[in-house]
Amino acid sequence: MSTTNTEIENLIGQEYKQGFVTELEVDTFPIGLDEDVIRKLSKVKNEPEFMLEYRLKAFRHWQTMENPNWAQLNIEPIDYQAISYYSAPKKKEKLGSLDEVDPELLETYKKLGIPLDEQKQLAGVEIAVDAVFDSVSVATTFKGKLLDAGVIFCPISEAIKDYPELIKQYLSSVVTVQDNFFAALNAAVFTDGSFVYIPKGVRCPMELSTYFRINASNTGQFERTLIIADEGSHVSYLEGCSAPQRDENQLHAAVVELIALKDSEIKYSTVQNWYPGDKNGKGGIYNFVTKRADCRGDNSKVSWTQVETGSAITWKYPSCVLTGDNSVGEFYSVALTNNYQQADTGTKMIHIGKNTSSTIISKGISAGRAQNTYRGLVKVLKNAENARNYTQCDSLLVGDKCGAHTFPYIEVKQPTAQVEHEATTSKISEDQLFFCQQRGLSAEDAVSMIVNGFCKEVFKELPMEFAVEAQALLGISLEGSVG
Amino acid sequence: METKLVSYYSDSYSEHAALLSGQSVLWLQALRHAALETFAATGFPTLREEEWKYTNVTAIEKHRFKPVANSEAINAELLKTYLLDDMWNLVFVDGKFSAEHSQLDGLNNEVEFHNLAYVLATQPEKLEPYLAQAVSNDEHNFVAFNTAWFNDGLFLNIPAHQVLTKPIQILHLTVSPDCLATSRNIFVAGKNSEAQIIETFVGENAYLNTVVNEVFLAENANLTIHKLQSESKQAYHFGGTYVKQQPHARFQHHNFSFGALLARTDLHVDLETAAECSLNGLYLGVKRQHIDTHTRINHNKPHGISREFYKGILDNRARGVFQGRIVVAKDAQQTDSDMHNRNLLLSANAEVDTKPQLEIYADDVKCAHGVTVGQLEEKSIFYLQSRGINIATARNILTFAFANEMVEMVSIPTLKKLLATKLLNLLPV
Numbered sequence: 001m002s003t004t005n006t007e008i009e010n011l012i013g014q015e016y017k018q019g020f021v022t023e024l025e026v027d028t029f030p031i032g033l034d035e036d037v038i039r040k041l042s043k044v045k046n047e048p049e050f051m052l053e054y055r056l057k058a059f060r061h062w063q064t065m066e067n068p069n070w071a072q073l074n075i076e077p078i079d080y081q082a083i084s085y086y087s088a089p090k091k092k093e094k095l096g097s098l099d100e101v102d103p104e105l106l107e108t109y110k111k112l113g114i115p116l117d118e119q120k121q122l123a124g125v126e127i128a129v130d131a132v133f134d135s136v137s138v139a140t141t142f143k144g145k146l147l148d149a150g151v152i153f154c155p156i157s158e159a160i161k162d163y164p165e166l167i168k169q170y171l172s173s174v175v176t177v178q179d180n181f182f183a184a185l186n187a188a189v190f191t192d193g194s195f196v197y198i199p200k201g202v203r204c205p206m207e208l209s210t211y212f213r214i215n216a217s218n219t220g221q222f223e224r225t226l227i228i229a230d231e232g233s234h235v236s237y238l239e240g241c242s243a244p245q246r247d248e249n250q251l252h253a254a255v256v257e258l259i260a261l262k263d264s265e266i267k268y269s270t271v272q273n274w275y276p277g278d279k280n281g282k283g284g285i286y287n288f289v290t291k292r293a294d295c296r297g298d299n300s301k302v303s304w305t306q307v308e309t310g311s312a313i314t315w316k317y318p319s320c321v322l323t324g325d326n327s328v329g330e331f332y333s334v335a336l337t338n339n340y341q342q343a344d345t346g347t348k349m350i351h352i353g354k355n356t357s358s359t360i361i362s363k364g365i366s367a368g369r370a371q372n373t374y375r376g377l378v379k380v381l382k383n384a385e386n387a388r389n390y391t392q393c394d395s396l397l398v399g400d401k402c403g404a405h406t407f408p409y410i411e412v413k414q415p416t417a418q419v420e421h422e423a424t425t426s427k428i429s430e431d432q433l434f435f436c437q438q439r440g441l442s443a444e445d446a447v448s449m450i451v452n453g454f455c456k457e458v459f460k461e462l463p464m465e466f467a468v469e470a471q472a473l474l475g476i477s478l479e480g481s482v483g
Numbered sequence: 484m485e486t487k488l489v490s491y492y493s494d495s496y497s498e499h500a501a502l503l504s505g506q507s508v509l510w511l512q513a514l515r516h517a518a519l520e521t522f523a524a525t526g527f528p529t530l531r532e533e534e535w536k537y538t539n540v541t542a543i544e545k546h547r548f549k550p551v552a553n554s555e556a557i558n559a560e561l562l563k564t565y566l567l568d569d570m571w572n573l574v575f576v577d578g579k580f581s582a583e584h585s586q587l588d589g590l591n592n593e594v595e596f597h598n599l600a601y602v603l604a605t606q607p608e609k610l611e612p613y614l615a616q617a618v619s620n621d622e623h624n625f626v627a628f629n630t631a632w633f634n635d636g637l638f639l640n641i642p643a644h645q646v647l648t649k650p651i652q653i654l655h656l657t658v659s660p661d662c663l664a665t666s667r668n669i670f671v672a673g674k675n676s677e678a679q680i681i682e683t684f685v686g687e688n689a690y691l692n693t694v695v696n697e698v699f700l701a702e703n704a705n706l707t708i709h710k711l712q713s714e715s716k717q718a719y720h721f722g723g724t725y726v727k728q729q730p731h732a733r734f735q736h737h738n739f740s741f742g743a744l745l746a747r748t749d750l751h752v753d754l755e756t757a758a759e760c761s762l763n764g765l766y767l768g769v770k771r772q773h774i775d776t777h778t779r780i781n782h783n784k785p786h787g788i789s790r791e792f793y794k795g796i797l798d799n800r801a802r803g804v805f806q807g808r809i810v811v812a813k814d815a816q817q818t819d820s821d822m823h824n825r826n827l828l829l830s831a832n833a834e835v836d837t838k839p840q841l842e843i844y845a846d847d848v849k850c851a852h853g854v855t856v857g858q859l860e861e862k863s864i865f866y867l868q869s870r871g872i873n874i875a876t877a878r879n880i881l882t883f884a885f886a887n888e889m890v891e892m893v894s895i896p897t898l899k900k901l902l903a904t905k906l907l908n909l910l911p912v
Binding site for chain 2: 380395402403411425
């Protein structure tokens with residue numbers, strides 16, 4: 001037993017490959033947050049007046065709120081006055097094409113394996129990328145091609161200027177500025193993020209993706225993503241992220257809003273690989289994110305898939321408000337925590353419309369000294385006739401110093417609803433390991449194989465390139481943890 | 484509003500304190516005052532507390548409940564229905580022991596079996612090692628409230644190796660309007676001992692009944708508690724049972740919640756090495772009833788086994804709440820735990836909120852939970868209809884069958900019969 005544990009521990013401690021820092025000339029606000037900082041931010045971003053009002057309203061509300069502490073997390077107090085709320089690489093006046101992007105930045109994304117060069121992408125696997133670097137979007141590819149199809153894909157700061165009507169109509173229509181502490185903070189200080197609008201009846205011709213990179217120190221990243229799928233449209237969106245290896249914790253508080261109108265479908269996939277801190281739990285990103293989708297139209301569908309391997313602390317619940325009749329919400333999640341990582345993640349499915357259905361598949365893997373919590377809510381309101389939910393939460397424990405917790409909430413006010421919830425917690429059994437080893441696999445490969453099998457139901461929901469990346473990531477994150 | 488209420492129970496405390504037992508016992512007075520202070524700080528729990536998220540107790544504040552010195556006449560019919568044959572019966576009226584209605588003939592002399600007021604008056608030191616040891620006042624304010632206000636209760640101490648030949652029934656009957664009935668029971672089961680207890684709660688009028696049971700099981704003891712909560716339809720009921728199990732002890736709990744306007748049951752079990760517990764229950768709510776059950780099983784040491792199975796039926800505007808929490812501590816390897824909660828919603832206005840929870844800090848464990856919420860199956864109804872049974876009867880048959888599974892787990896025939904009768908009476912005509 002003890003030998004197995006040592007082996008497991010050896011297998012874990014894998015290094016974080018994206019932990020480098022890019023040396024750049026940057027514009028950074030001094031640390032601190034007050035109304036002047038917000039005014040300055042709005043001015044730097046050249047925003048219309050309504051945005052400043054929106055931000056100030058959010059900020060004033062935020063000041064009345066308290067840092068929440070209900071999660072199964074142990075968080076060092078955050079000093080919001082010790083963070084800089086804006087940091088952007090210095091750049092030339094206006095970027096006409098990719099050639100004008102700072103070569104240092106291009107190099108950074110190349111190192112991260114993010115294709116910013118349209119020509120060099122392989123035929124057939126075109127992915128449009130919006131690259132967000134600290135507080136700003138530095139490049140967005142395939143904008144032209146997408147516009148031809150009628151699809152708007154651009155940094156949200158541009159959308160605020162170019163499509164104010166859409167912004168006014170949809171921004172904060174799912175996650176209001178009062179929603180929660182971090183959403184209010186985000187509304188006050190968000191700097192960039194992606195904006196997607198798919199017009200009626202359009203199937204987005206390629207996968208859209210955003211890559212978030214934190215580079216500067218002592219800053220927080222507050223990004224905002226807004227995706228609107230108009231009637232009968234379809235879009236698949238991917239999100240990735242990474243950050244340098246630092247000893248202090250950095251805050252990432254994002255808000256993602258999805259709006260699915262009648263007959264539309266949004267598929268949102270995340271591979272979250274923020275710097276998780278070192279072996280002793282030093283440093284790492286605090287990933288406090290509010291993600292919510294509103295299936296506003298009848299027959300709409302939103303599917304969240306997430307693979308969470310990074311961050312010192314993950315605190316997020318991608319949710320679906322199933323307003324439209326026959327709408328569908330899905331949540332597929334793999335959350336892996338190792339060393340001193342903590343995750344409190346899950347979903348909320350709010351059934352409002354008739355014949356709405358939701359599926360939740362959550363796989364939590366806890367190794368080292370990590371704590372991994374699934375927290376979910378399934379709520380069936382009075383008018384949601386024939387609502388259907390199926391929830392399955394499985395936890396896998398690797399090693400005897402970690403914890404795995406399951407906290408589902410089920411609230412049903414409609415007798416025709418059918419709600420099922422199942423949860424199990426177990427460890428990789430000695431038998432399974434022995435079986436694999438006896439067939440010539442090393443202990444590490446065996447564990448990796450078993451874990452991948454455990455997560456298969458979720459991985460099959462990922463777009464192909466992501467699925468490969470996710471599996472590799474899982475292998476790395478688990479390295480040294482096998483047991 | 485809240486401040487008013489807190490001050491009502493704090494202010495009126497000195498006025499009523501003379502009625503409460505154990506006035507001359509110093510350590511008890513200190514305990515009571517600490518409890519009163521804890522309670523006075525925040526009053527009854529509110530929806531803001533996670534453990535009370537779904538249960539609003541502000542309705543209690545509309546009343547001014549107080550302990551009753553002289554009880555009204557007892558409804559003999561109620562006693563007749565609920566006092567079971569062939570067991571030792573203890574009756575508490577308005578929270579006070581009534582020797583007149585109790586019968587303890589033939590109970591082994593070695594078994595200590597007294598009402599709490601009597602023990603506090605004669606040998607209070609016997610209670611000191613147990614009182615407020617299985618649960619602290621910080622648990623929540625109903626417990627603190629109980630500690631401050633309890634008047635009577637039962638002290639049962641079964642010596643090692645004793646096996647009680649008959650079950651003990653404790654009948655709590657509350658009859659006086661606006662009565663505050665508060666009792667505290669201490670159950671101690673010695674090594675290798677064995678006993679069965681039936682707690683029954685019945686009454687008339689609006690009243691508040693709070694009961695806290697502290698249960699101590701020594702090594703290899705085996706105790707079964709049945710709770711039949713059939714309070715008056717205007718009553719408020721809070722009942723907490725807190726169990727400490729030594730290695731290899733076994734504890735079974737059968738919980739039937741049928742009565743009260745608002746009822747809350749807390750059930751906490753602490754398991755040491757290789758201890759086992761099984762918690763079964765049925766809550767059935769009609770009209771505007773609110774029935775809340777909170778269970779927590781703490782696996783503190785290895786090899787523990789826990790089984791939990793709760794069913795709920797909610798009709799009309801009733802609301803059911805279930806929370807089952809299983810905590811497996813770091814040392815509790817080889818824990819085997821299984822929890823199920825099944826709910827049947829019979830009406831468009833009924834509601835159920837359920838929260839099964841697993842909190843696991845050990846890796847070599849087998850833990851699972853499952854929850855379902857649904858309605859009667861159309862196919863089953865159709866099957867019965869096709870055999871000439873009308874739809875209302877078909878629904879009743881299926882509802883009864885769903886509930887009766889829990890009744891069947893009870894091994895005492897007279898209790899089983901009473902439960903089945905209660906159940907049939909509760910089904911819609």
